Amino acid sequence: MTKEREFDVIIVGGGPGGYVAAIRCAQLGLNTACIDNFVGKDGKSSLGGTCLNVGCIPSKALLESSEHYAQVSGGLESHGIKISGVKIDVSAMIQRKDDIVSRLTGGIAGLFKANKITSIHGHGKLLDGKRIEVSSTSDPESKEIISAESIILAAGSSSIDIPCALVDGKTIVDSTGALDFDKAPKKLGVIGAGVIGLELGSVWQRLGSEVVLLEAQDEFLPVADQKVAREAKRLFSKQGLDIRLGARVTGTEKKGRKVIVEYEDKSGTQTLELDKLIVAVGRKPNTDNLFAPEAELLLDERGFIEVDSFWQTNIPGVYAIGDLIRGPMLAHKASEEGVAVAEVISGEEPELNYDVIPSVIYTHPEIAWTGQTEQHLKRAGEKIKVGSFPFAASGRAQALGETDGMVKIISHQETDQILGVHIIGPQASELIAEAVLAMEYSASTEDLALTIHAHPTLSEAIHEAALAVDKRALHIPN
Numbered sequence: 001m002t003k004e005r006e007f008d009v010i011i012v013g014g015g016p017g018g019y020v021a022a023i024r025c026a027q028l029g030l031n032t033a034c035i036d037n038f039v040g041k042d043g044k045s046s047l048g049g050t051c052l053n054v055g056c057i058p059s060k061a062l063l064e065s066s067e068h069y070a071q072v073s074g075g076l077e078s079h080g081i082k083i084s085g086v087k088i089d090v091s092a093m094i095q096r097k098d099d100i101v102s103r104l105t106g107g108i109a110g111l112f113k114a115n116k117i118t119s120i121h122g123h124g125k126l127l128d129g130k131r132i133e134v135s136s137t138s139d140p141e142s143k144e145i146i147s148a149e150s151i152i153l154a155a156g157s158s159s160i161d162i163p164c165a166l167v168d169g170k171t172i173v174d175s176t177g178a179l180d181f182d183k184a185p186k187k188l189g190v191i192g193a194g195v196i197g198l199e200l201g202s203v204w205q206r207l208g209s210e211v212v213l214l215e216a217q218d219e220f221l222p223v224a225d226q227k228v229a230r231e232a233k234r235l236f237s238k239q240g241l242d243i244r245l246g247a248r249v250t251g252t253e254k255k256g257r258k259v260i261v262e263y264e265d266k267s268g269t270q271t272l273e274l275d276k277l278i279v280a281v282g283r284k285p286n287t288d289n290l291f292a293p294e295a296e297l298l299l300d301e302r303g304f305i306e307v308d309s310f311w312q313t314n315i316p317g318v319y320a321i322g323d324l325i326r327g328p329m330l331a332h333k334a335s336e337e338g339v340a341v342a343e344v345i346s347g348e349e350p351e352l353n354y355d356v357i358p359s360v361i362y363t364h365p366e367i368a369w370t371g372q373t374e375q376h377l378k379r380a381g382e383k384i385k386v387g388s389f390p391f392a393a394s395g396r397a398q399a400l401g402e403t404d405g406m407v408k409i410i411s412h413q414e415t416d417q418i419l420g421v422h423i424i425g426p427q428a429s430e431l432i433a434e435a436v437l438a439m440e441y442s443a444s445t446e447d448l449a450l451t452i453h454a455h456p457t458l459s460e461a462i463h464e465a466a467l468a469v470d471k472r473a474l475h476i477p478n
């Protein structure tokens with residue numbers, strides 16, 4: 001009998017949580033193995049998880065390409081640039097997206113090699129006694145058992161299915177299917193006006209689809225600051241996204257190549273005939289078949305793996321990170337947890353500040369925020385001060401022709417410590433980094449006000465919003 005392979009650390013899942021944890025473990029001198037079961041479009045193993053293969057990266061590639069198309073098809077006229085005869089080649093756009101994915105996922109494989117991480121393609125299942133059963137993705141009967149002192153579960157998440165709109169991969173798709181349409185569907189429905197609905201809805205709307213978003217809740221983007229959410233809804237509706245709130249889908253029926261969607265709203269039962277339907281109603285942790293019953297791993301009431309403040313599960317030496325555990329389902333959150341757990345395993349006591357994780361929605365304009373929203377702080381009875389600055393008053397935004405949106409900063413009325421920064425506007429995804437850094441250092445709006453920002457830049461809007469908190473913005477009346 002061959003001896004079980006043993007490692008210092010085994011990581012199950014090679015997404016931004018797992019692969020980053022593996023790299024950090026290897027940097028810290030631990031003999032590390034990472035098991036991942038993802039199979040790419042070419043039928044081969046592909047590291048990087050949801051984020052690199054079917055999430056952050058491919059969606060951003062299509063958002064960039066479709067935004068270029070929107071710009072050249074009329075979006076540059078205010079600059080005096082008129083372009084006629086613009087054509088799109090959706091298959092070339094999809095191929096570009098796939099090439100970016102291959103380059104980046106191949107890059108992770110290279111990093112694993114450089115860091116001497118043992119990469120195992122297969123499905124990992126936690127057994128008792130810190131052992132993992134690895135089965136082949138092509139032949140589930142072919143199995144190996146490996147063991148380690150420490151195990152990190154980083155198996156990520158998958159789209160939630162709803163029985164009234166079951167994904168068939170053709171007419172009704174999840175986010176993965178929506179990254180691979182061969183042409184812009186004439187009429188496209190999206191169930192869920194959350195982050196995925198807005199991003200992928202925007203991609204296909206820019207490429208020519210008539211897009212209807214059916215959102216069950218009455219409030220638009222309740223996770224965002226409501227001033228920003230209201231502005232976003234106004235701008236997205238102006239772009240042509242048909243956002244229907246309080247719309248609960250009750251059934252779907254296939255009719256030839258089309259799908260009929262039935263939904264209820266406050267006026268009663270409605271129907272829509274669509275060419276494609278995207279289901280984007282949230283994601284669930286991948287805990288199915290991740291652990292054997294005898295492992296006795298504890299989940300919380302929502303099905304996430306329960307962890308303590310050092311990401312340790314109820315089993316000593318077994319950790320969990322990323323989309324498998326509580327907190328926002330974001331790649332950067334998963335990666336930072338991966339680094340932190342590697343350091344915990346090496347005997348360090350890392351800290352991770354969950355209060356200032358940035359959130360970004362990559363629409364046009366982008367939405368980005370960190371910290372608390374005004375509605376949350378008011379509900380909590382906090383005494384706050386608020387300052388906003390519109391991009392319409394920014395010289396750089398005027399030069400860009402991107403004047404929609406604003407920066408809003410909330411600080412504590414007495415201490416002036418920044419409690420939340422909310423941006424809708426050009427490059428919001430990049431601008432938010434300044435706010436995250438400021439909040440990480442417990443800065444006040446006075447600190448931002450005292451910081452010299454280059455002129456003319458979009459970041460001046462952050463400076464002005466900080467000044468506006470004390471009614472001393474320079475380029476708007478206070």
Ligand code: FAD
Pocket residue numbers: 012013014015016017018035036037038048049050051052054055056057059122123124125154155156157175176196286289290321322323324328329330331332333334
């Ligand atoms: P994952 O990335 O899901 O990786 C888990 C890996 O483990 C996968 O490869 C999976 O196949 C594998 N696996 C699962 N079970 C097993 C098992 N038993 N054995 C072996 N392997 C297993 N986040 C952002 O921050 N920014 C964005 O712009 C963004 N865009 C997104 C766009 C879309 C369309 C989607 C769907 C998600 C997006 N996200 C974004 C969310 C982001 O992808 C996730 O939060 C992130 O990937 C979570 O990382 P993870 O490592 O926890 O899990």
Ligand code: NAD
Pocket residue numbers: 162191192193194195196197199214215216217247248249280281282283328329330359360361362
């Ligand atoms: P989400 O939670 O952002 O949005 C889902 C929306 O669907 C919600 O507004 C919800 O009210 C609605 N909904 C739920 N059930 C419904 C139903 N039956 N009918 C109509 N509406 C319904 O989830 P998502 O958009 O699927 O994204 C999943 C996760 O992926 C998010 O948590 C997000 O963090 C992550 N993600 C992040 C990014 C980013 O960082 N830019 C991009 C994409 C995805």
